[in-house]
Amino acid sequence: MNSTGPVDNDRDLTYAVIGAGPSGLAAARNLQQAGLPWAGYELAAGVGGLWDASAPRSTVYDSAHLISSRTTTQFSEFPMREGVADYPSHRELLDYFRDFATAFDLTPGFEFGSEVTAVVPHPEGGFTVTARSAAGSHDTRHAGVLVANGTLSEPNVPTFAGSFDGELFHTSAYKSATVFAGKRVLIVGAGNSGCDIAVDAVHHAASVDLSVRRGYHFVPKYVFGKPADTLNQRKRPLPPRIKQAVDSRVLRMFTGDPTRFGFPKPDHRIYESHPIVNSLVLHHLGHGDLAVRPDVRRFAGGNVDFVDGSSRSYDVVVLATGYHLHYPFLDPALLRWRGRGSAPDLYLNIFSAAHRDLFVLGMIEASGIGWQGRYEQAELVAAYLRARREDPAAVAAFDARVSGPRPDLSGGYRYLGLERMSYYVNKDAYRSAVRAEIEELQP
Incomplete structure (x- = not known):
């Protein structure tokens, strides 16, 4: 030094x-x-x-x-x-x-x-x-x-092809869900903040979509009636592969399979990326309050084009991009x-x-x-x-x-x-x- x-x-x-x-x-x-x-x-x-x-x-x-x-x-x-x-x-x-x-x-x-x-x-x-x-x-x-x-x-603000005519902002500028009242909302990114804001938005917006490029592992906040992160606390932690195998099976019992709701299959094992501590987003997906969309290809005025060739109209795009x-x-x-x-x-x-x-x-x-x-x-x-x-x-x-x-x-x-x-x-x-x-x- x-x-x-x-x-x-x-x-x-x-x-x-x-x-x-x-x-x-x-x-x-x-x-x-x-x-x-x-x-x-x-x-x-x-x-x-x-x-x-x-x-x-x-x-x-x-x-x-x-x-x-x-x-x-x-x-x-x-x-x-x-x-x-x-x-x-x-x-x-x-x-x-x-x-x-x-x-x-x-x-x-x-x-x-x-x-x-x-x-x-x-x-x-x-x-x-x-x-x-x-x-x-x-x-x-x-x-x-x-x-x-x-x-x-x-904020990490990525660049996109094209331009968007509606309201576009990063989650760093988000404060209250009232901004979504009556609007068609796309949230780009499904990390913890993106999922939190999606759950906020469903109570105010006309529609809410989540654009994702990869799959996630979801962890509920409560398991067996206790905060999930207070369970399985050991002085000597389990070896990674054993912990991943055990926890993924237990969590699947509580959250089900996120691919049922349109999420891609995760390209990693649990704990190899930060998990999403939010099961409410799955709840709202199951009730039709939310929909999962693929990665954004480009903005096109009031529309957003996705990599699968689909296109939808939105009033607000929120960048939950870290x-x-x-x-x-x-x-x-x-x-x-x-x-x-x-x-x-x-x-x-x-x-x-x-x-x-x-x-x-x-x-x-x-x-x-x-x-x-x-x-x-x-x-x-x-x-x-x-x-x-x-x-x-x-x-x-x-x-x-x-x-x-x-x-x-x-x-x-x-x-x-x-x-x-x-x-x-x-x-x-x-x-x-x-x-x-x-x-x-x-x-």
């Missing part, structure tokens, strides 16, 4: 935390516990990240809820209040993050209404962070930077991107081999990893920074691993080679690897 100066010896410098969502709060909390000074930057008016629907870059909509259950998602040291639903709404989650920040006195450490526009290595070590607010722009030197600005703010990773304030070379449509090449999805004072938090997706998995990322960064002052030998060994081969974090699963899967990990393999590194750096 590269370094440009003895920044570890300057105890007057703070560590910058960019973002006050779940990962940013985890970063602040762990730096606090390690006795490391920090200063936070957040574009919104308060904590919560995307779960604050009023935040400038929030992409949550009125009906948004967790797709993982409360107990598998919450921070271990701060359980959600009694009475919170199994699958909380964005409103309950915003309250949770505000309570977390208040309980640990984190809120005063953030500069709200402050947008980070540049993060540049300082010639004497660390970074200069440029932030812009209503009061103007200012530069601050920091000992290091923990980037926690989230993964769901920069998001790009987005770190516009950083030189891409500092993150060592692996290529267009991919993700940065970071050790454990956190540590950059290009600069030892730069860390990315939250750049993981995994079924069931929850916010605790992201909290442990921050715990590892704090352990590393503390060890740089107290255990140089352990840090030297760790830095060598950062610059070396990447560990296998797949847990034996063969993930699809898609952009959205480029930073996907297996939760058990990942958390085990992170916890092992924390133990190596403990005094």
Whole structure:
């Protein structure tokens, strides 16, 4: 790993935390516990990240809820209040993050209404962070930077042949189903957001179609009366092929065969891509409230032509086409991107081999990893920074691993080679690897 100066010896410098969502709060909390000074930057008016629907870059909509259950998602040291639903709404989650920040006195450490526009290595070590607010722009030197600005703010907007005369927007701009009242609606993409919005739309729209290019595995939120992700929790996970065989049979009992409703047969086994945690979309398909259409070939005025040669008229097209990773304030070379449509090449999805004072938090997706998995990322960064002052030998060994081969974090699963899967990990393999590194750096 590269370094440009003895920044570890300057105890007057703070560590910058960019973002006050779940990962940013985890970063602040762990730096606090390690006795490391920090200063936070957040574009919104308060904590919560995307779960604050009023935040400038929030992409949550009125009906948004967790797709993982409360107990598998919450921070271990701060359980959600009694009475919170199994699958909380964005409103309950915003309250949770505000309570977390208040309980640990984190809120005063953030500069709200402050947008980070540049993060540049300082010639004497660390970074200069440029932030812009209503009061103007200012530069601050920091000992290091923990980037926690989230993964769901920069829309992936594909291009299509032709043009559409109706209303066209990405799910990032969607807030309320009233926009669909009396209209013929096409939703392009059937990921979790696309299916959520389709279920919203059927109660308002004249018609709703889902355009899909591949098949999906569907997981209900409840199995045997309990949140599905609370079942089959083992200290030693089943081997992938056994778990896939068992779970696919159990889930088929609850969801049936999605190909009955027009979905293509999945080109992957369950858990090799993120499953759709929504059985209501199958319910509405079975009731004729929804229809599945193939991939879009082109827009043609008020019509949409599909690859099977069919064509239909629509008033609204919603692009449920996901998001790009987005770190516009950083030189891409500092993150060592692996290529267009991919993700940065970071050790454990956190540590950059290009600069030892730069860390990315939250750049993981995994079924069931929850916010605790992201909290442990921050715990590892704090352990590393503390060890740089107290255990140089352990840090030297760790830095060598950062610059070396990447560990296998797949847990034996063969993930699809898609952009959205480029930073996907297996939760058990990942958390085990992170916890092992924390133990190596403990005094």
